[in-house]
Amino acid sequence: MDVVSPELNILLPDEIMDTEAIVMDDDPPAESPAASGQSQPSDDAPIPMETDVIAVPEIVSLCSDAPPTQALTTSITTDSTLCSTTSSTQLLLTPSIASSSPLTLRPATASILTSTTPKTTTSPANHQIILNNMASSPAADTTRSPGTTTITPGGQKFMVTAIGKSGQSIVLQLPHTGSKPGSGQGEAKAHPQHFKVLTIGGMTDLKPVMVGPAVSSASQVSTLQAQQLKTVQIAKKTQVSSAGPIKFIITKAVNNKGLTAQTSVSNVITGRVLSTSSPVTPPRTITLSETLSSSSKIAISPLKSPSKMTVVSVASQVPNSPQKSVSLPLNMAHLGQQILVQQSTATSPAKVVSSHSTPMKPVQTVTVGGPQFKTIFPLSTSSSVQQIQVPGSRFHYVRLVTATTGSSTGQAGSHCTNSSILLGPNRPMVVNTAQVRMSVPIIPAQTMKQVVPKPLTSSGQVLTTQTQQRLIMPATPLPQIQPNLTNLPPGTVLAPGSGNMGYAVLPAHYVTQLQQSAYVTLASSSGFSTPTGIQTQARLPLNGLSTADAASRPRKPCNCNKSQCLKLYCDCFANGEFCQSCNCTNCFNNLEHETERAKAIKACLDRNPEAFKPKIGKGKEGESDRRHSKGCNCKRSGCLKNYCECYEAKIMCSSTCKCVGCKNFEESPERKTLMHLADAAEVRVQQQTAAKTKLSSQISDLFTRTTPAITSGGGRMPFTFVTKEVAEATCECLLEQAEQAELIQQPQATAERMILEEFGRCLMRIISSAGKTDCPSINC
Template sequence: MDVVSPELNILLPDEIMDTEAIVMDDDPPAESPAASGQSQPSADAPIPMETDVLAVPEIVSLCSDAPPTQRTQALTTSITTDSILCSTTSATQLLLTPSIASSSPLTLRPKLSANHQIILNKVASSPGADTTRSPGTTTITPGGQKFMVTAIGKSGQSIVLQLPHTGSKPGSGQGEAKANPQHFKVLTIGGRTDLKPVMVGQAVSSASQMSTLQAQQLKTVQIAKKTQVSSAGPIKFIITKAVNNKGLTAQTSVSNVITGRVLSTSSPVTPPRTITLSETLSSNSKIAISPLKSPSKLTMVSVASQVPNSPQKSVSLPLNMAHLGQQILVQQSTATSPAKVVSSHSTPMKPVQTVTVGGPQFKTIFPLSTSSNVQQIQVPGSRFHYVRLVTATTGSSTGQAGSHCTNSSMTAKPMVVNTAQVRMSVPIIPAQTMKQVVPKPLTSSGQVLTTQTQQRLIMPATPLPQIQPNLTNLPPGTMLAPGSGNMGYTVLPAHYVTQLQQSAYVTLASSSGFPTPTCIQTQARLPLNGLSTSDAASRPRKPCNCNKSQCLKLYCDCFANGEFCQSCNCTNCFNNLEHETERAKAIKACLDRNPEAFKPKIGKGKEGESDRRHSKGCNCKRSGCLKNYCECYEAKIMCSSTCKCVGCKNFEESPERKTLMHLADAAEVRVQQQTAAKTKLSSQISDLFTRTTPAITSGGGRMPFTFVTKEVAEATCECLLEQAEQAELIQQPQATAERMILEEFGRCLMRIISSAGKTDCPSINC
């Protein structure tokens, strides 16, 4: 089954495809016999990759079982996240629950519930107590010699997690924990010779090139920017795990490694049942792969939806990896391409589509279907917000009621949708905070599972066969792999979600039987043009005023930022869903002109975030680069050597710049002060009107209403009436009576005033 054509993968945007963090090993790729018995050494062999080895408890690193020389070629990764989610459009989910105790031998027990939920559970059984496994059960035995986790490849071929009997081998991959003698190495043995090495980890190798593969022939997708993976290369899935070893038995499970959150979608109606992973798997998977630089990596594997007659089922194992919550997501969706299968070692392996995601950023391409659910995806480092469109199925809908948003932008929690329709877990992690947040390991109780309602939007996902966009810089809204069948990949900016939720699409989607989300995911936004996420989030999008560009040129900021025009002042706008075709064409045109068109201009410098710089540099002539005409200045960065500006004053020591900065700071302080004052005043006014009981103001005096209470007013009136009665009794003329009353009123006022400074309620005595 095809997921993403090699061309598409090559063209994936840097945000998705960035592999800079990947350390490439110059050593020629050597195939580990254990890794793939059918290995076919070639120039396209798996490329060595480095991944971060995290000193996190229960770290599972994937490394090749190959000899040291070969391991260097293997991608090793540390999996620290605690959630593994496999979701399929056909309500099939694969869940990996993190083991509670890493020390206990565990068995990965794939379970398939009635709603096709597959769960890999750690079984706290004694060593060797894997006899309870059902066929196809993936188990890490104490001996841990081999453990089939995921089968990638054609039938008869599988990916095997192989557990060494004893400690780690010297010279093992980087990801392998050195201190831990009992590293078990997991090897994926790709059945197909043309399979590309599957790397799961932070660093995704980019050396592989996939251009030679046809879209239909693609079995394994490795996302590497502008790299090709030879089709002949055997799949090598190497997992090195630092295990809390007790004894020689490999007592770690994949779940242990995962520190992310577990998405559980088990239907209450039908308890999950253990099944063989190789069992019915549908064909046609599409994979979105995004190797990412950042520690958090999101690997998403799209698996074809379950087809009744399809002999194959694909199962993807989403894994939160690395301390930043890497995830591998697998989504099963209907497709016609060859199925990709995750199967146990005991079962024949179907061609497997694998997605490797590694890197600092989340990149996700989601398959689309006619009806889709939409989820926002945070892509740290990218200014685009991606939206995941998930095929909504009519399967069990349990657990959708009472959906709520549990996502926190600061918790790096994967967004979990506990619905049969949606089976994807997307960690929404602020780019700036991901590194600081370590997902808490889940307990076996599945505490993490939350029923979160995803956004349900029906997005036009019509394929664009005539358009072959350069996906290197995938712009928002670009259709990826217009799929065979009704599938397509669309990467949408998160703005879509917000925008669409306010549109008729939302209404339609809401009426389609999906529960309406109670809230919108509040997630930190990605850095926009180098600005902090908070800044970008807090800043309302500026409406454009385009007139002639139809908002389909980069003149339009909305378009350039991958947003739909909304509440703009533009005329003849085509930057909307109604003109999706035109928009797609425009995107393609832009990419043709400049593959970097949709990439953030302000990128991260080599030395860190503080070294942001304009990718192209400005070309200012008259502004001195001290006005917002200058993109560098606008982005609050200094001009660099890449700039071609004339008379630039936007450099570190520039007195003009310093002056401007000081002025800007002073202005900002003033604004803040004014804002604070206004806020305080507003608060006081609001409090004044909302207060139900008298209260002492903070200004030192008492507000009138605080002491002119009802009782005081009544007492005053009684005094005045009494005075009037007295005047009447003594038969005073009316004028005198009125005077007496007024005098009494004056006395009452004096008493009230005198009582104002007292805390207790004033008393009025006539």
């Protein structure tokens, strides 16, 4: 496996390019025979998914032992050099302010680690990233949990330097070989290890200082050098690449004194640096508001590609804040992005602690790109799916995380999905490690659509909405019914399944159907740290449609009777949608029948692997290139009726069509006539619409102009400009006219006519004055 894509390599500094030491995939570096001799990641519970990533356990331990005033700022450009492993690297960020509180970045192992104990993660796996904020005291090393500094046999270690506030060199907690009694397994002794020092923050002036647990830094450095220590200066990149794995520039600023930490996550989509490092694009900062009593649990792990690192800064909720969100301006155009976030509110530290022993079924809320975009992280013990919505992103991501309580494939002591690390008396840090199933960018969404948050069951199952939104694919981890994900309907997303479901596939227009119920609340039940549970909001992108477009997009309800809406006869099913507000009978195109639905999808894909792909291919330039993928087979309609799929799609038949008597070609007079009529009809409709719109606008404008008068103290009547004064003046004029008629002894009829004429003149003056002034005057 290529650790670093060629496109990416050209963009990387030379020191970063030296990635052999951190290559953890099945292609181990030559200089690390010990690592090669270790168990391969692929041996660990291979996940039967296309996007399976061999989860190589990497442990990044960040021990923020710095003084309270010390700020730890780390900027990590997570390109392929940092996580250049085929395995998914899961980083568990545990910001801690208390001394000797380890911040553990832990990669996802192939097996799900549900263990809540902070340290049992002695994975034979090969890669550890140990991020140690400078331990102010050696006690920190000694107090560090074994799991955080576990040196796996033959495993490679990443030495990540943290930049101290005072500009001091980054002290990397270099795990002394064999220093970890719990994790030891004698790995370092027998095998030469590779240490790669990652200077975080891109500060070139900083020199990483390797500090061993029991040795001086200098000697440790020498030791490291002897062990083929490699220092990687990860500099912020302003250069962008057109292609390549996602890069995240992570800037983590921890102000222990201020009890706040900020993490700026910059991502590079297809090698494009979007944020912090880019001078053009302002970095999006994830504010980590952390109180002393609060704790944050972050599990971050790039999925498929080790070179892809997703860093999520978790903002510890201020007390009494039931919900935590992580702003993640990620534009995940690549697979393998994994974000695991577990948070605990500050108000419930006890629950956090209890979460160590109890299976956590939290629903994680990750705000991506803004507060309105959130990701549902139903982290059940059985399975979890993490949906990542990225505003502006054309992709919709759902990471599947399977959490198994028993990790048969896990490493020693890895029978847990959650590794909790107490960062302090009141600061338990729960490190969640889970097996990453897959992460698929599915929807080329241009905009997001809100999904009404729906309460989760205790097991994290998504409750059906009032609109009966369901999963298109059962999460049943049955390989035989797993569809070819590449052939799923566009916009299909993976969603958490219920029970032991591993994943589920959502229809492409799942969001569209949910537009009326804009939020889905996923409320975790027990085991979650928040007293009220964490509600999760998910915004699912539309299938390339904006919210307005989707809202306006008519969705015809189906009328299926016999197909159970599980065959392509059903347009809803064919389009990857759930039936909603349909007239169908015996509908199985819903969540209640996700198993049947999955089988149906499987059957359809078996018959036609491209069954769910759009039939009308998009033309590169204009609509002329649009053509039906299979062509029509019309015989009687002349391809000029909507029976014809080509005509329905407003495209002309092509050579792929097998139609008889086709009249749907360029020069067809019938077609031209129809098109002309259609255009004329459309023009009429547009004109009518425009006229209505204009009228409405005028009426609205009239309201707008007259509304102030209504509310004014002048008593002006709406729409008439007849104020009280005008009315009185008019009456006076009429009375005066009547008096004159009486004076000249005119007959009654004449008098009435005179009065009416005067009234007419008054009206004319009123109208005339209304167009000139807001306060017309009446002069008799």
